[in-house]
Amino acid sequence: MRITDFRPRQSKEAAEVAADAFADDPLWTYTVPDAGRRRLPHLIMLRTGLRILRPPQAARVALHDGRVIGLATWTTAGSEDPYDPFAPTRRVDPRATRATRSLVRRAASDWPRLSALYATLAQSYPNDPGWFLGTLVVRPERQGTGVGSALLRDGLAQADAAGQPVSLQTSTTENVEFYRRHGFEVTRTFAELYPGSPPLWNMRRPASAQVTRDAPSAPRGATPS
Numbered sequence: 001m002r003i004t005d006f007r008p009r010q011s012k013e014a015a016e017v018a019a020d021a022f023a024d025d026p027l028w029t030y031t032v033p034d035a036g037r038r039r040l041p042h043l044i045m046l047r048t049g050l051r052i053l054r055p056p057q058a059a060r061v062a063l064h065d066g067r068v069i070g071l072a073t074w075t076t077a078g079s080e081d082p083y084d085p086f087a088p089t090r091r092v093d094p095r096a097t098r099a100t101r102s103l104v105r106r107a108a109s110d111w112p113r114l115s116a117l118y119a120t121l122a123q124s125y126p127n128d129p130g131w132f133l134g135t136l137v138v139r140p141e142r143q144g145t146g147v148g149s150a151l152l153r154d155g156l157a158q159a160d161a162a163g164q165p166v167s168l169q170t171s172t173t174e175n176v177e178f179y180r181r182h183g184f185e186v187t188r189t190f191a192e193l194y195p196g197s198p199p200l201w202n203m204r205r206p207a208s209a210q211v212t213r214d215a216p217s218a219p220r221g222a223t224p225s
């Protein structure tokens, strides 16, 4: 396994990794109950977001045999909301507008809950100074083998070098513990992100935080390379 800069030609493959990784996520499962339709938002919105990615957005991929097995996206400056297709770096790009229109049309009856998810994600966005980890996903069959930790450490090392704190949002208690081991603390809990939905946690890691001794210093389990 190696971690390298994301290339726009990897957008489709990386979005597919996210769609697969979030297949069982509680918030996505609640928002799009039909498992067969749950991939669509990632394949449209994340794929487009990756294709038009530009600073202050950045992305890194974990590759194995040339295949994308993990993705991390970061907002590396300011507090631009990475979920907002009309955020300053994307506002002028008609592909973001087209993607949103396409999702509204194709999501059909899923759209009311999807729009509630996107709207409340935007409202709950931490807006903290420093970097923001927008996406961290690993191909399901590679999860638990150290790929996510390696991608996270890769970005955190760069944030530390830049003297930047990092914030994120996450939707499972398992992930909260995972991020705690990498130096993050919960800053806000949304018991339900939008009416009836599962919870969401905002987390933050100060600049150059020490990780706990439990954080793996090298990938554990099956060797991811």
Ligand SMILES: CC(C)(COP(=O)(O)OP(=O)(O)OC[C@H]1O[C@@H](n2cnc3c(N)ncnc32)[C@H](O)[C@@H]1OP(=O)(O)O)[C@@H](O)C(=O)NCCC(=O)NCCS
Residues within 6 Å of the ligand: 021, 022, 025, 135, 136, 137, 138, 139, 142, 143, 144, 145, 146, 147, 148, 149, 150, 168, 169, 170, 171, 174, 175, 177, 178, 220
């Ligand atoms: C969360 C995620 C990025 C972690 O990456 P990973 O490569 O599976 O994690 P690592 O192998 O580096 O570390 C394993 C730790 O991650 C945690 N973890 C969270 N979700 C996990 C999952 N689905 N499978 C395995 N471990 C998971 C476990 O607590 C595990 O701790 P342990 O080693 O003490 O058992 C990855 O599991 C994933 O893509 N999950 C689904 C999408 C998601 O929730 N992304 C985070 C959004 S904020």
